[in-house]
Amino acid sequence: MELNTYRVAIIGAGNIAGSHLEAMRAMSSPDRLTPCAIADVNSARADALAGKYGIRSYIDYKEMLAKEKPDIAIVTLPHYLHREASLFAAEQGCHILLEKPMALNTKECDEIIAAVRRNRVRMMVGHTHHYTAENREAKSWIASGRLGKLVMMNDRRHLPYDTPARPGWFFEKAKAGGGILTNLGSHSIDKLQWLTDSRVTGIKARVDYSLRRGDVEGGGTAFLDLSSGVPATISQSGYPGAIVDETELLFTGGSLLLRSGIGLWAGDGREYREVPVPPQAPPFVLQFEDLLGAIEEGREPESSMAYSRSVVAAVESLYRSSELGTEVAVDQGGGANERG
Template identity: 65%
Template sequence: MNIRVAVVGAGGIASDHLEAAAKMEELAPCAVADVQEDRAASMAARYGMKAYSDYKQMLQEEKPDIAVITLPHFLHREAAIFAAEQGCHILLEKPMALNTAECDEIAEAVSKAGVKLLVGHTQHYTETNRAAKRWIEEGRLGRLVMMNDRRHLPYDKPTRPDWFFERAKAGGGILTNLGSHTVDKIQWLIDGRITKVKASVDYFLGRGDIEGGGTAFFETSKGIPAAMSQSGYPGVPIDETELLFTKGSMKLISGVGLWVSEGGSYRQVEVSIQENPFVLQFQDLLDSIREDVEPSCSIAYSRSVVAVVESIYLSNQSGCERIVNQGGEPIA
């Protein structure tokens, strides 16, 4: 099979998608577009593709089977709708869009066009996380009773593109960008949804108009409470999920390792060799196209992640707990 892939946006994450596509026999990367023409040109040269500065022209001329959208968040809605209208299946980077209203517009366009859309929630495809999910499902540590997720890193690093610091373009700061990974990880690990949010957000980063950090308490459809704390200020970087069970505990560092305790200190669990998460992500989309089913990071699921992030900011503004806007989706 020769499925043609075009990439919209030749920035930081685009090469991860292209590396994966280049490894997969059934995929043929054909073109890349970026308003920064030098970026498109050098990426095109590296993977033997055609370069464009206008992604609409690229999609109309190339008619790829799959459009991979790796644009700043405020352009996800416009590009996903345009790609759907051209009949392309879509791999859209996280977060799905700036807010749930935009997610609903994308959902409508995708449904009208009869194409598949997968949002790149890479946490699902990381082997350490898959191993943690198996431990939870097998009940080897008893019943999961709570989760604490901490992610700290200096957010204002010189290599981060400027748009990440503008709320109108990024939607928010660390809580939007990395928070969507945490929200996804919590929901996916428990196979449920976050239903209520109480959050406190701070704005002391000193660059742009985004937050510097925040903390949130979540109630979930599985009755398992979770807490998330993220700081973008300088300090000791951490990316750790602690899971507490009735018969033990677990520490997950995504992409690094998994540790369990059945009482006493942690021991590291062997995790099988990691397949490239971006290959697994493409495979998920290909399966959904072939079998005409929803991918695991479906529109409804990805919208739910945006809805939780939206609730974090709304809870901070109002000082009150927020019920997450599930858009009428039945919650398991």
């Protein structure tokens, strides 16, 4: 059977754009996705990736979408531009792969969801943790019940956030939405929700603003209630120190230590021993395959719009809890959850 092929345009030629271009090359059927153009207000960046991958370069992404008429647009812009670019791409009839987090807040998510539904296109949000080999293996251990009942999860992410390599917009609340807890916290919240097939229903958080740059937080701690009934904590620090990226899963009959992208360890009664993780295609390749399946089978991708909105809703509640000094309920927006 002949497989459908799709032309792809990329909006934003920054740090993550190259990962999408590489993943298109690494697909098992390389003709399935053909990049045609890339746009960036920084023309040198767009030109560099366009030259490397033999595609056209634009400064104005609206001109690019109007001229190129791609089947799929990938949005890899700063967070404050996710809404604007998604609305335009949907109006142009493009399916959309939108980088995480979906938008600055749930109000913007709702506008995106309405535009995508109105234009009858498909949207996936790039929650890449769904496609990471170790995460998938950990999820299958939870589902198998072999360690008993999952009773709690602790997610810790510590790394120096204020580095010269991080683009300046990440430190402006108006452009990024928040600091480490928006950027990496959305990955952690996604991972905890997805591992347990549940949504965050309540949060108590305390956030710290001691970065030397910008007006975003540099760290924080949160206690999460999830609809699965399995409670979780998140600890994130962007201040200097040892680099940690670990999710500990504690069961009635054992424990798992998940280091996404690195490995998975099971507690044997005394200490952790590494467990084999089946090899698979790279996460960005699996993400594309899920998007194509969603387009062709008329189904939602793993990270549907409603799901991705739930991550933004949890992040929003996290900041509100810290401001109010109390636990807050997460508004999961009835209408947005109905379809996709």
